[in-house]
Amino acid sequence: MDDRSADGRPLDDEETRALQGIERDLRDDDPEMGPRLGSCPGVFHPPVRQTGTPLSARLVLGVLGVAGAFALLLYLMVPQDVVIPVVLVIMFGLLPAGCLLWARHSGEL
Structure with a gap:
């Protein structure tokens, strides 16, 4: 988890706790999500890469x-x-x- 906001300022305690809660909930709901999305930079999650059926x-x-x-x-x-x-x-x-x-x-x- 990054300790800076999008504008570059450090996160305060409330923001850090909120992000940790989101991260914990995601990890509990789908433990494989982190490795699946983060292990291969530049490779998109399969549903994003191809939606629908390719047309001939x-x-x-x-x-x-x-x-x-x-x-x-x-x-x-x-x-x-x-x-x-x-x-x-x-x-x-x-x-x-x-x-x-x-x-x-x-x-x-």
Whole structure:
């Protein structure tokens, strides 16, 4: 435990006791936490390093291709005064709903 605050001044007795209490509680709750986080400088705790499931390049390229084809279709087929409301409905309604459904289906939520 460091005996200085973030601004460099020495800790007073109350701050030191509070930090020791936090350290003791953490050590009691998870005795392996200290070695796990402190033993390898620069190596992040596994849940921080990777959250969620990595996406394959094929999936990302497929989604980008479908989005590009849809944008081209909108540009060529839909009158210009209708394009903006359609894009807004899709961006703020259908796309988030689709993402939530996909995440629920794949077990991410």
